[in-house]
Amino acid sequence: MPLYYPTLYVTCVLRGGGLAVNTIINSLTAIKALYAWQAYHGFEVESRFERSELLLTHEIHSLRDFLQIPLIPAQQLATNVRALKQEVRVVGSDSQYLRMSVIADYLKFLAERLHPRTGASSAAIYKMVKAIKENRPKKDTRSKGDRDENHLDDDVLAAITEALEPGSENNPVADYSVQVRNSLMFVILQATGMRRGELLNLRIEDFSFAKQTVKVVRRPDSRFDSRKYQPVAKTLGRTIPLKGDIMDAVSSYIQEHRAKVPKANKHGYLFVTHKAGAYQGQPLSNAGFGKFMSQLAASTKDFDGVHAHALRHHWNYEFSKLMDAQGVSEEKEQQLRSRLLGWSQTSKMPGVYNRRHIKEQAGAAAIEMQEKVLGKNRSKRGEGA
Structure with missing residues (x-):
């Protein structure tokens, strides 16, 4: 059986909030670290909260220090003994900051359900959560390699566009229909600034060929999406005008290439897997898109390090x-x-x-x-x- 309160938290707060899969996975990893910490020290947070005992200052400090180390197998938690010469590895400050932020919110969720309700309980819970967040590592505001440098030069972008042109001798894939699909994905990313999750979440009905627009729609946990890790739009929904050339390319891909892929007509997602096999015709996955970008980056040294977010x-x-x-x-x-x-x-x-x-x-x-x-x-x- 899954742990009750972590499952309740993920279902009501994280999945209910329509968060991206990766965000939920990172939150689960943080909660896993919390349970590893309490197992290491031999007590249960739930029982403590039911007895009106919130975390004390020294326990918050202990939690802070524990969250600096990578998660280790459960069997190694049975002993506090460590070899003196054993190398101590630590997670990055960003990871520790995320862990403590998630745990602070989770413990607030937990305490509000288990701590007996009294006049002072809300203030005590607030004080505990505030103390946990105050113990997060300070964020380094100095540049670690400016994010704004994460872009493509015009010459490289032009070379990529030429290489992805269907029928090009330099195209990194051989199948012509896949070439058409990949070229269209690249054009849409370049022209709209979409995220990859938004691109992979596009459905045919999102395109209005009369108005020449495309809608970016949030669809968390869609029952029509067969992908294990469903890509979702992290940002707000919106309608984007598209040039006629792009709309023509979308229409051509749908009618001349996508329509010929077996099982593609069982759903409305625009981009599908063309390769024969168990996943043929299913919506293109994050892994499938990643393979496309990897093939592109490996096709020539000039494209090394190319990725979708650089287009944004x-x-x-x-x-x-x-x-x-x-x-x-x-x-x-x-x-x-x-x-x-x-x-x-x-x-x-x-x-x-x-x-x-x-x-x-x-x-x-x-x-x-x-x-x-x-x-x-x-x-x-x-x-x-």
Whole structure:
């Protein structure tokens, strides 16, 4: 039998909240670490909470320290003995921060159900949760390799587009229908800035050929999706206009290639597995998409490190330049970017994805300032002569 409260939490809070599969898996890993910690120390959090005993300060410190180490097999938890020369490995600060954040929320969920309700109980639970979050590692705000550098150069992007052209001699796959599918996926990612999960979640009915638009729809736990790990849209749903050429390419793929794949007509997902076998005709999985990107990256050294998210960064960079060229205000630009990428109007993500453009603007401003300073110095030297 599964553990009752972790299962209840995942069902009601995580799955009920429509979170992505990877987010749920990471949360389960954090809760697993919590249960490993209590097993190591020989007590149960549930029993403690039922007795009105919340975690004490030294226990929170112990939990914090325990969450710095990787999870180890259960049989090794039976003893506190460790070899003196044994190398101590630790998880990254980001992983520890995530673990403690999830555990703080889970313990709040648990305490609110098990701790006897009294006038002071809510305040005590709040204090415990606050203490756990205060013990999370400080986030390093210094750059670890700017996220804005995660983009594709125009020359590389043009070379990839040419290589993916159906019938190209440099195409990394041999099957022509798969070439058409891969080229279309790449074009949509490049043209819209979608995430891969949003791309793989597209259904034929999401496209309006009359209005020339595509809808990005959140479909967590869809009963029509046969994939074990269902890709979901992390951002808000939205409608995106598409050029006629892209709509024609979508229509051509559906009618001339997808329609000929066995079992593809049993669901509405646009991109399917073409290869013969058990998964033929089923919606393309994350693993299948990853294989496509790996084949592309391995096809030539110039494409090494190419991945889908780089296209999202590139879209944002090009969007920033377009807004500058059109004289759009910064506030309006942020509203438009958030609308097209499915972020809330208060999201900080536009600033994250706009760093590359801002860096270029700052560099240009720095050069302009230097030219002014040098110009003044030359003028003064001329006057002194």
